[in-house]
Every structure is written in C-alpha cells, then in structure tokens.
Amino acid sequence: MGNWIQAFIYFVLRRLLHRRYDVEIRGLEQLEKLEGPVLVLPNHPAYVDPVIMVSHLRFGKSLRPLVFTDTYRSLLFYPLMKVIDAFEVPNLSAHSRDAHAKTTELIDNVAGELAGGESFLIYPSGRLQRQGYEIVGGSRIAYELLERVENVNVVLVRTRGLWGSRFGCAQEGEVPDLARNALVSLFYVLAGLVFFLPKRKVTIEIEPVDRNSLPLDSKQELNRHLESFYNADGGETAKFVPYSYFLGPRDFDYDAVQSKSAVDLSEISDTTINEVHEILEHRLERKLDEGEREPGTTLDLLGLDSLERMDLALEMEQHFGFRSDHVPATVGELCLLAAGKAPSDEQPLEVPDDWFAKHDRVSDHPEVLAETVAEAFVRRALKNAGHTAVADSLSGTLDYRKLLVGASLFSKRLAKLESQAVAIMLPASVAADMVILATLMAGKLPVMLNWTTGPGGLRHATSKLEASHVVTSKRFMDRLGIEIDGVEMFYLEDAKEGISTLEKLTTLLATYVAPGSFLRNLPTPDVDDPAVILFTSGSESLPKAVPLSHRNLIANMRGGIDHMNFQRSDALMGFLPPFHSFGFTATALMPILSGIRVVHHADPTDSRMLARMIAAYKTTLMFTTPTFMQYIVSSSEPGEIDSLRLVLIGAEKCPSALYEQTMEILPELDLLEGYGITECSPVVSGNRPGHNKPGTIGLPIGCVDTLVVHPESHEPLPLGETGILLIRGDSVFNGYYKYDSPQPFVEVAGHRWYNSGDLVSKDDEGFITFRGRLKRFLKVGGEMVSLPALESPLSEKFPADEDGPKVAVEGVEQEGGRCIVLFTTQEITLREANGLLKEAGFQGIMRLDEVRQVDAIPVLGTGKTNYRQLRSWIEEGSEVASDS
Structure with a gap:
C-alpha cells in the first residue's frame, strides 16, 4: 500500500479523533532526526491508543502496529488493518501448544523485519492495562527484539488521559468488547452532531533512548526499566468524560467495578x-x-x-x-x-431447534436392529434418516442421514490404512461416534486409546495391536500435547479437507435414491468377531487388551435397554470418554443404534458446562461415576439438572452422602447404582426404576447369569454369604488379547464362567451387594482384611467433592507384616482415623497402620481412584507420612 494512501488515512483518523480527543504530543520534534528502523514502545491504557499513536507519530516512516488476530480479522477493522499494514498476532487468550509455537514464530518474524529496516509499534506488556499503571511483568517480546536487533532506534512513549475510557478495562473490570464499544461510541458521536462532543484530554510524552543505554542483561531488568518510565508519575486515576453534552451518564463508579472483579x-x-x-x-x-x-x-x-x-x-x-x-x-x-471453577462468560447455550423436533416414532421402545454393529447403525439410519441422532458444541446437531453420510465418507479413507487395527484417540463427541462407526463400516477393528495412561501406555497399546495409524484431531492433540512413537497420525481435519463437494453430494443423494447400497457395501463379519478393543482401567494392574465381539456388545445393549426401560423420547447426556467401557457401549453406540438422542461434551471434569448442557438440552438420562456425579451436583445451579429422570452410577461404590445430596435436590430422580466390568461389555447388573435398593448394585441384566462362589474352592455359596462373583452370558468376552498369563475363567457346575475377582453377596430377592475387590484384601493372621471396608467409613466422613476424593485406603503385605495406609488430603492423625473405624464397629486387625497426607488422591481418566499408584507409593516409601 502506497505511503500516500496511509498518509491520507492517518490524516482522516486525526481529524475524526480530534472531535473526541484533545491530543497533546510532547517531544514529537525528537523523531525527525531518527534514521533507520524504529521500535516504538508505549504503555497500553486503552484500545484506542494504537489508533492515536499511528496517526499522530509522524517521522517519515510507516509504523506497523502489532494487532491481535481477533481485532485484525474482525469485519469492522480488517480493511483498516490491511491499509495500515498491521502485523497480525495470534491470540493467547486461549492457550494451546499451537498458539505457543505461533507466538515464538511471531517474535522471530518481527525481529527479521526490524533487522531489514521495518519500523514497529509494539506494546511491551502485550495486553491492555488492568490497573491505572502499566505492568510489563515477565513479557519477553521487547527484550528479545532488542537483544536480536542492534541497529534500531528505540522510542519510549507514555500516554495519559485514556485510563477510564470506554475502550479500557476500568469501566468493565475486564477487556472490553471493542466492536460493541466502537458502535456505541459512534452512536454518541452522531447524537452529538459530531462537532458538539466533550473532549478527553490525552497527553503523549515521547522519549527516544539509545538502545545501548537500556539494561539488557535480562528481560526482568529491561521490563522494570520500562515500568519505571511508564509509571514515573505514579500512574493515573480513572477519569470519566461524558460522550455527549445532552445524552447518557455524567459520571461512573469505578470503585464498584474494581470490587466486583x-x-x-x-x-x-x-x-x-x-x-x-x-x-x-x-x-x-x-x-x-x-x-x-x-x-x-x-x-x-x-x-x-x-x-x-x-x-x-x-x-x-x-x-x-x-x-x-x-x-x-x-x-x-x-x-x-x-478447582475447576475457572471464569466463564456463562452466556446461554444455543441449542439447534432440530434437537427438540418431534419426529414420528415407530415404537416407544428403543431397539437394536441387527446382530453386528455397522449393520445395526445403517439399518437405524435408513429407518429414521430425518430423526435427530447426535449433537455436541462443535458439530451442532446431526440427524441419522448426516451421520450416515459422514461415516460413509470417512470409512473410505480408513479402509485404505495398512493395518487391520485402527487406533482411535478422541473424547466423547460426534466425531468419536462417527469415527467408530466409520472404522467398522470400513471392515477395520477400532482400538480405543486411553490418553490418560501417557505416551508409554499409548505406545504399548498401539504396538500390541500392531496399529499403523492413530485417528484423532489436531485440536485435541494440541490440547493434550502427547506424542506417540511408531505410528502415523490420521487427522480428521486433513481427511475432511480431502473430501470433495461432489463426493459429499453424491453420497447424500444415495441415501435418497439408493439406500440399499449402504447395506450392500458393508463388510459381513461373524457375530463373534471382535468389534472393538478396549483396555482394562489399570487401577489394580497394567491394562490388558479386551476384545469385545459384535455379539457381546449388542447383547449388552439389548439387555441394558430392557432392564432400564429406556424410551425413544429420552435424551442422553454423554461425556464418558469412549476408551471407558461404559462410555463406548452405553453413551456412544447404544443411543445411536437404538434411536435415542445423545449430546456429548468432551471434558467429564467440566462440571459447570455439563450442568449447563443438561439444562439447555433437557437431557433425561445420564450414565456416570460417583466422582463425576459429585462434580455436576456441586456445580449446578438450582433447576439446571431437573430434567434428569434416570441416572445410572457405576465404576465405584456410590457414597451415601452423594446419594442423599442428590435426592435432596432431585427427589423424583431415579438414582440407580449399577455394576459393570469391561470384560462384560460392560453392564452386569443394576437397580431398576421402581425397583431400587440403595446400597446394592441391583439385579443382573437379562443377558447374563451370575453365581457367587467361595474364593478358594469355587463352591456355590448360600444367599447372604460373601464370595467371588462369576458371570456368564452373551455379553462376556472370550479372553484377553495376546495375554501370556492364565485367562480369567473357571469351570463351575458344568459351565465356563468369567471370574470377576470381585466379592459380592446376594439377598433373597437376587439383589447383589458389592463387597470389594478380592485383590484389595489382605490376609492377616489367617483372616481377610477388606481395604474397601476400611475405606468406607472414612469416605463417609470425608466425602469426595468437586476437587476429587479426599481419602483412599491401600495396603501391601511385607516381610515384616502388613502395611495398611490411609492416604488423605485432610488433616487427620492415625489415632483419629482408627477412632473413626472403631466407632464404625471395626476392631482387632481391622485398623490402619499409617496415615499419609497428600496433595491429591491420584485418579484415572475414568474417575476411579488409582490404587496401583497408591500401592507403588507404599512399596517405594514415597509420599512421606504425616501420622503423628
């Protein structure tokens, strides 16, 4: 852009600004003798000061301002940014590794332009003032530029008079909406007939300095020097100047804003x-x-x-x-x-109208329409093409037709991958649902990766299954910051860009004119072929690969639907990650295959957003763990979760305190405790609506048989006695994948049973009560000490909250005897802890040996307490005790 055009623009800007701002510049004449590139470093009291600066500082050079991308790209300012040759800066208000890399690249680019003779207007603090004085703090951009570029003229600028303006932080206590305030200001300007506006007095003091005279030994020294210049007069008090002699307020209460913020x-x-x-x-x-x-x-x-x-x-x-x-x-x-309470603008969530659309339901009862997953999906999609299927905040609402088209398009790309196993690493989302279905439609085997296990666990999973690719998204990986060796990343964003508009249209057209082609093009696996590879949680030992067949998954879905009496009119809040067995079967596949709407949220710990989504989408069903349920209940506002009619809790015992708290808020809710295990696809039992026994894990679902046997002899036990839970049925898997140790099956009464390793008892109505993991028992003096039993009264006293669990009990058998430790975030002595156990009826060997206070109880991505980590702390002697 020619200099004469910029000069004209700046002339117009000066004349317009003069209607509102009475600008006095001190030291402008000192700029005339500068030769070579110039780096102007001002303080930043308001959004309007860059415009004042570039239009008033005239020294025969084009001064390029650095402008954040949100402003640079806005419709209102973009043309001006191009005319004045502004330099675009990535916005750091949202943090990610990608933005971090772009910012580092920005500094490199600006340094190169400076060295090449360009002149820049750069704010050392990198943001608007939050107080009446400038804080440069730890900002590095000024220091790095001056360190890299020696032949540069440095001009320090101190602006006064703008603090308190509508374009600064003083009036709102936070960064103002620039576009909105610009339009409001324009209204007042026009209402004041342009020439009749009160003027804000603005003073700009200019001081050229020799670069070599600046303290450049460290960024801290330079930044303190800059702050001393900007705040030499002690800063300034916010001043309000009316926008009109006739309209609007005459003053402003800045103290109230400061207190509110x-x-x-x-x-x-x-x-x-x-x-x-x-x-x-x-x-x-x-x-x-x-x-x-x-x-x-x-x-x-x-x-x-x-x-x-x-x-x-x-x-x-x-x-x-x-x-x-x-x-x-x-x-x-x-x-x-x-604490999970980061600030949020709390704007009302926008829910697409079609989420609530009333579609004609063929049946009020959900059902799975085929014996393999991909066929069941395609049949459901063709039968109810216009019905709402899935939703999330990124993808919006998709009906079955759109979901089928998307899955079909991605399946063609996945079919070309070299390995049979396709690793998938995505959070609960429309994208995850689509990729799982696309993988099966491509005839591939989905392998669900648990990113909370870290790079080592992920590499173990991909190598075990010989997966060549990991399907994920750049956005998600950017947030995780995890790298996986030995595999190639298949990014959904790249695959989507490679799909032509013509291919999308022809695939969409096929759903109308040739729907049968989608069924004909499906692979035809046997019902006992694996449909997914999940991994055990790893709370007790290293994760094992669990192949679940089509028969396993569909039997479990059908059994669960009948057991819980779901309705097609229900809407499910789905946030459990799909690497979680319940997240995969119950919140991803089950609703889609059976015709129940599901809305996803990717972060199960984002309790505030989950409560808001329940309120906005009016969800009626939710499957969760006690930890995540506690987060949601604690974070919800009155009335937000009232739409829930049924919540099924599993993975851990539901504390009575959580049950009571929830029922007090939602007295009509069916809060049902259930039991599941990855190897069983996963649901085994659950309480039912209208047939609920709090404190139990309910009755077995229809697709399984259960048996309680003696832990050592495997003889069936009478009702009421505690023993090992054995399970058999169509939803039980057939054995771990590539597993060298004995498989977890036993022969009892002429049948092959899965040995759950869990201790339970049954009452005379068949309700099952969970007693704990067999592995979480220690044998002391010939007697079994239940670690979960010791933990129970302590967790009742110190229930989990939005910060997670407060207590956990773990123990090991050592050469010198047993060592049972209470890990806690609370201040409690060993004497006090054992006193609580004594009050609960425990005595003798049923006691703690040690208390260790920790900053946080470690948990897995599923929300379960990570007992394996606790056990390693005991064995390694780390996390030093506090047991006085």
Whole structure:
C-alpha cells in the first residue's frame, strides 16, 4: 500500500479523533532526526491508543502496529488493518501448544523485519492495562527484539488521559468488547452532531533512548526499566468524560467495578490453594512472599510473560485435570482453574431447534436392529434418516442421514490404512461416534486409546495391536500435547479437507435414491468377531487388551435397554470418554443404534458446562461415576439438572452422602447404582426404576447369569454369604488379547464362567451387594482384611467433592507384616482415623497402620481412584507420612 494512501488515512483518523480527543504530543520534534528502523514502545491504557499513536507519530516512516488476530480479522477493522499494514498476532487468550509455537514464530518474524529496516509499534506488556499503571511483568517480546536487533532506534512513549475510557478495562473490570464499544461510541458521536462532543484530554510524552543505554542483561531488568518510565508519575486515576453534552451518564463508579472483579476463593480448599502456590514457586524457583500469595496478584507482577503463563496454565490443566479456554492472569484465577471453577462468560447455550423436533416414532421402545454393529447403525439410519441422532458444541446437531453420510465418507479413507487395527484417540463427541462407526463400516477393528495412561501406555497399546495409524484431531492433540512413537497420525481435519463437494453430494443423494447400497457395501463379519478393543482401567494392574465381539456388545445393549426401560423420547447426556467401557457401549453406540438422542461434551471434569448442557438440552438420562456425579451436583445451579429422570452410577461404590445430596435436590430422580466390568461389555447388573435398593448394585441384566462362589474352592455359596462373583452370558468376552498369563475363567457346575475377582453377596430377592475387590484384601493372621471396608467409613466422613476424593485406603503385605495406609488430603492423625473405624464397629486387625497426607488422591481418566499408584507409593516409601 502506497505511503500516500496511509498518509491520507492517518490524516482522516486525526481529524475524526480530534472531535473526541484533545491530543497533546510532547517531544514529537525528537523523531525527525531518527534514521533507520524504529521500535516504538508505549504503555497500553486503552484500545484506542494504537489508533492515536499511528496517526499522530509522524517521522517519515510507516509504523506497523502489532494487532491481535481477533481485532485484525474482525469485519469492522480488517480493511483498516490491511491499509495500515498491521502485523497480525495470534491470540493467547486461549492457550494451546499451537498458539505457543505461533507466538515464538511471531517474535522471530518481527525481529527479521526490524533487522531489514521495518519500523514497529509494539506494546511491551502485550495486553491492555488492568490497573491505572502499566505492568510489563515477565513479557519477553521487547527484550528479545532488542537483544536480536542492534541497529534500531528505540522510542519510549507514555500516554495519559485514556485510563477510564470506554475502550479500557476500568469501566468493565475486564477487556472490553471493542466492536460493541466502537458502535456505541459512534452512536454518541452522531447524537452529538459530531462537532458538539466533550473532549478527553490525552497527553503523549515521547522519549527516544539509545538502545545501548537500556539494561539488557535480562528481560526482568529491561521490563522494570520500562515500568519505571511508564509509571514515573505514579500512574493515573480513572477519569470519566461524558460522550455527549445532552445524552447518557455524567459520571461512573469505578470503585464498584474494581470490587466486583475481585476473585473470591472462599469455596476453594486450602489444600488446593497451597498446591497452586507450590507449583508457582517451583516455576519461579523461589518462595512467594505473603503479598504475592494474594488472589489479586498478577502473574505479570511475578515475572511470568504470556508464553510462560500459557505453559503454566497447561501444566495446571494436566496436574489438576480441569480445563479452561481462559488463560489465568492472577494467582486467584490459577486457584479457580485448579478447582475447576475457572471464569466463564456463562452466556446461554444455543441449542439447534432440530434437537427438540418431534419426529414420528415407530415404537416407544428403543431397539437394536441387527446382530453386528455397522449393520445395526445403517439399518437405524435408513429407518429414521430425518430423526435427530447426535449433537455436541462443535458439530451442532446431526440427524441419522448426516451421520450416515459422514461415516460413509470417512470409512473410505480408513479402509485404505495398512493395518487391520485402527487406533482411535478422541473424547466423547460426534466425531468419536462417527469415527467408530466409520472404522467398522470400513471392515477395520477400532482400538480405543486411553490418553490418560501417557505416551508409554499409548505406545504399548498401539504396538500390541500392531496399529499403523492413530485417528484423532489436531485440536485435541494440541490440547493434550502427547506424542506417540511408531505410528502415523490420521487427522480428521486433513481427511475432511480431502473430501470433495461432489463426493459429499453424491453420497447424500444415495441415501435418497439408493439406500440399499449402504447395506450392500458393508463388510459381513461373524457375530463373534471382535468389534472393538478396549483396555482394562489399570487401577489394580497394567491394562490388558479386551476384545469385545459384535455379539457381546449388542447383547449388552439389548439387555441394558430392557432392564432400564429406556424410551425413544429420552435424551442422553454423554461425556464418558469412549476408551471407558461404559462410555463406548452405553453413551456412544447404544443411543445411536437404538434411536435415542445423545449430546456429548468432551471434558467429564467440566462440571459447570455439563450442568449447563443438561439444562439447555433437557437431557433425561445420564450414565456416570460417583466422582463425576459429585462434580455436576456441586456445580449446578438450582433447576439446571431437573430434567434428569434416570441416572445410572457405576465404576465405584456410590457414597451415601452423594446419594442423599442428590435426592435432596432431585427427589423424583431415579438414582440407580449399577455394576459393570469391561470384560462384560460392560453392564452386569443394576437397580431398576421402581425397583431400587440403595446400597446394592441391583439385579443382573437379562443377558447374563451370575453365581457367587467361595474364593478358594469355587463352591456355590448360600444367599447372604460373601464370595467371588462369576458371570456368564452373551455379553462376556472370550479372553484377553495376546495375554501370556492364565485367562480369567473357571469351570463351575458344568459351565465356563468369567471370574470377576470381585466379592459380592446376594439377598433373597437376587439383589447383589458389592463387597470389594478380592485383590484389595489382605490376609492377616489367617483372616481377610477388606481395604474397601476400611475405606468406607472414612469416605463417609470425608466425602469426595468437586476437587476429587479426599481419602483412599491401600495396603501391601511385607516381610515384616502388613502395611495398611490411609492416604488423605485432610488433616487427620492415625489415632483419629482408627477412632473413626472403631466407632464404625471395626476392631482387632481391622485398623490402619499409617496415615499419609497428600496433595491429591491420584485418579484415572475414568474417575476411579488409582490404587496401583497408591500401592507403588507404599512399596517405594514415597509420599512421606504425616501420622503423628
């Protein structure tokens, strides 16, 4: 763009700005003698100051401002950005490794342009002022540019008069909506007839400095020097200037805004807050003083720049398990992220109208229409093509026709992959559902990867199945930051770009004119061929590969549907990850194959969003674990989860405190405890609507038989006695894949049974009560000590909340005798803990040997307590005790 066009634009901008801003520039004459590239470094009190700066600083050079992409690409400002040759900057308000890499690349590019003679307007702080003074903090961009480019003129600029403007943070306590405020301002300008506007006095002080005179030994020294210049007069107090002599407010209460924006940590546990402080201290390599521990302390002030804040936020996500698109700016916001309470705009969720569309139902009773998964899906899709099938926040709502078209298109790409096994690593989502179905339609075997096991566990899974590719998304991998050796990544975004519009249209047309072709093109597996490979949770031992056949899965789905009396009019909230056996069968395949709508959310720990989605989508069904249920109940506002009519809880025992809390909020809810195990596809038993015995795991579903036997002799036991649960039926798998140890089956009463390894008892009505894992028993003096039994009264006293479990009991048998340890986040002594057990009726050998206070009880991605990790702590002697 020619310089004369820019000069004309800047002239027009100056004349327009003059109607509202009375700009005085001090030291402008000092710019005339500058030769070579110029780096202008101002403070940043408001969005409007870059426009004032580029239009008023005239020294014969084109001054390129750095502008965040949200502003750069907005419809309102994009033409201007192109005219003034602005330099686009990736937005770091949402943190990801991709944005991190782009920011590093940005610094490299700007340094190269500076060295080549370009001049730039760059704000060292990298963001708007949050207070009446400038904090550069740990920002690195000014330091890195000055360190890399020697022949550059440096111009420091201090702006006064804009703090308190509509375009700054003072009026809202946060970054304002630029486009909205620009339109409001335009209204007042026009209402004031352009020439009759109160003017805001703005002073710009310019000070060219010799680059070599700046303290460049470290970014901290340079940034403190810049702050001393920007805040030389102590900063400024917010000033309100009316937009009209005739309309609008005459003053503004800035103190009220500042008070409203304060971070409240009253509901965050001291343990979580202290852990955040420890992580910060490790990052800073020093102790925090008392003032720095205050919630309002900015991370800038602690010396962390935008990239370091992003790294810290990602570390916090991985450590605590909660996610947020918001990059914390203060110590208090870090604590909110750690507790799963990161700030949210809480805008009403937009639900597509077709989610609630009333379709003619052929039958009120859901049913699976074929004996293999892919055929059952295609038959359901052809039968109810226009019915709503699935939804999530990214894909919107898809009916069965769209889901069939998408799965068909992806199946053609997956069919070309070299290995028979296709590894899939996706969260609960429309994409995950589509990929699972596409893999089976391609005649491939889905292998569901549990990303919470880390790179080692993922590599073990892919090598065991000899999978050549992992199907995932760039967005998801960018968030996880995990790399898997030995496989090629199959990104859905790339595959989607490779699908032509013509292919999409012809596939869509085929659903109308040749629907039978979808059935004819399906592979024809045997019902006993594997339909998926899942992995055991690994809570007790290393994960084992569990192949589940078409017969297993469909028998389990049919048995569960009949047992729970689901309806086609139901809507399911699905958030369990598809590597979770319940997430795969019950919240991914079952609703799609049977005709029940399902809406997904990718993050099971995002309890606030889950509660909001239940409210927005009016879901009636939910399958979850006690941990995740506690998150949702604790995070929901009154009325938000009232639409739920049936919630099935499994994976762990439901604490009575959670049951009571939930029933108090939702007295009409059927809160049903059930039992499942990956090897059984997974549901084995469950309480039923209208036939519920709280404290039990219900009655066996129709596709299985169960038997309770003695742990050692395997002789059947009378009702009421505790023994090992054996299971047989169409939903029970046929053995672990590539497993060298003995398979978990026993012969009893002329039948082959799966040995669950779980201790249960049955009452005279057939209801099963879970007593614990056999592996979680220790033999002491010839008697069995149940670790879950010891844990139960302690977990009743200290129930799990949104921060996770507070207690867990694990033990090992050692040469010197047993060692039973209570791991807890609470302050409790060994004497007090054993006192609670004594009050619960335990005595003698039923006691604890040690208490260890920990920052957090380790959990798996499924929400289960990671007892294997606890056991390793005991064996290694780590996590030092606090048992006085």
